[in-house]
Amino acid sequence: MKPSYQNSESGNGVQTRNLKPSYQNKGDLHSEITGRGNGVGFEIHRTFSATFRLMSSSHDDHLDKKEVADRVLDVIKSYPKVDPSKVTPDVHFQKDLGLDSLDSVEIVMALEEEFKLEIPDKEADKIDSLPLAIEYIYNHPMAS
Amino acid sequence: MGSAPTRSEVLSLFRSLLRTAREFSDYNVREYTKRRTVDAFRDNRRLSNQAEAAAAFAEGKSQLGVAKRQAVVYSLYAPKVKSIMEINHS
Numbered sequence: 001m002k003p004s005y006q007n008s009e010s011g012n013g014v015q016t017r018n019l020k021p022s023y024q025n026k027g028d029l030h031s032e033i034t035g036r037g038n039g040v041g042f043e044i045h046r047t048f049s050a051t052f053r054l055m056s057s058s059h060d061d062h063l064d065k066k067e068v069a070d071r072v073l074d075v076i077k078s079y080p081k082v083d084p085s086k087v088t089p090d091v092h093f094q095k096d097l098g099l100d101s102l103d104s105v106e107i108v109m110a111l112e113e114e115f116k117l118e119i120p121d122k123e124a125d126k127i128d129s130l131p132l133a134i135e136y137i138y139n140h141p142m143a144s
Numbered sequence: 145m146g147s148a149p150t151r152s153e154v155l156s157l158f159r160s161l162l163r164t165a166r167e168f169s170d171y172n173v174r175e176y177t178k179r180r181t182v183d184a185f186r187d188n189r190r191l192s193n194q195a196e197a198a199a200a201f202a203e204g205k206s207q208l209g210v211a212k213r214q215a216v217v218y219s220l221y222a223p224k225v226k227s228i229m230e231i232n233h234s
Contacts, residue, residue, distance in 0.1 A: 102185055105155055109162050121156060 068115075068138050072130065075110050079103075092129040104128055115143045148194045149201040157204050158185050164208060167215040171227035177211055 069089065077084040082097055093099045093107060108124045111117075115137055119127075127133050137143050149157075158181065165177035184204070191197045 100189075101151070101155060102158060102182070102189070105159055105162070106182065109159070113166075121159060124159070125152070125155070 062141075063138065063143055065134070065138050068143070069134050071114060072111060072134050072137065075114050076107065076130065079107055079110065087130075089134075090129070090131050094128060108133075111137065115140075117143055148197040154185075154201065157201065157208065161204070161208055161211065164211045164215055167219075169219050169222040171230050173214075173218065 073087060073089070076082055076091075077087050081099060081103060086097060088096075091097060093104050094101070099107070104127070105124070108119060108127055111127075111133060112119055117137070117140055119136070123136065127136055161181040162178060165174050165181070168174040168177065184200075188197070188200045191200060
């Protein structure tokens with residue numbers, strides 16, 4: 001699992017930037033290091049990394065539901081057998097788009113590639129409509 | 145001969161073949177595997193004859209074995225240079 005503070009590219013990367021000014025307060029740091037001994041220096045590091053961790057744990061690692069929905073829609077629309085004009089956010093693969101079960105499997109594979117997931121067969125068989133796909137991917141912790 | 149495969153078995157085989165295709169390091173072989181499985185499964189969709197369906201399924205399974213072994217062999221000798229099709233277009 002990659003550490004969450006390296007996640008600055010997804011969502012607001014601003015958080016990691018904000019921490020710099022307080023750290024660069026040279027006066028305080030210098031006095032702490034030359035000062036009273038190990039306890040103080042260690043505490044600076046702990047509070048720094050504690051705030052760091054605090055700010056990054058409040059940052060949502062998950063993808064935005066809208067972003068997931070948009071990307072899923074793009075994948076479905078770029079599937080050659082699908083007519084893009086018929087794709088609505090609650091479309092059913094077999095009933096509305098006239099696809100068959102082989103096409104459903106192909107679409108789920110394309111979604112796996114898009115979001116870098118591995119969907120087990122049992123779950124994949126249940127995904128047969130757009131809202132289900134969005135729901136599954138949104139709830140998956142490893143989606144990216 | 146053998147009995148016809150069930151629907152879920154067929155879909156499972158289809159999925160396994162596509163997953164194995166992804167493991168290939170060579171772009172051409174990967175695309176071919178994907179294309180060929182899709183074409184083959186689609187052609188054989190209409191087979192209602194039990195014996196024919198069972199034969200096609202057995203053929204599919206042996207091809208899956210071939211693909212898996214070949215994926216390993218290809219990865220041993222994978223070239224460092226990627227195919228032009230895999231380079232992200234700007």
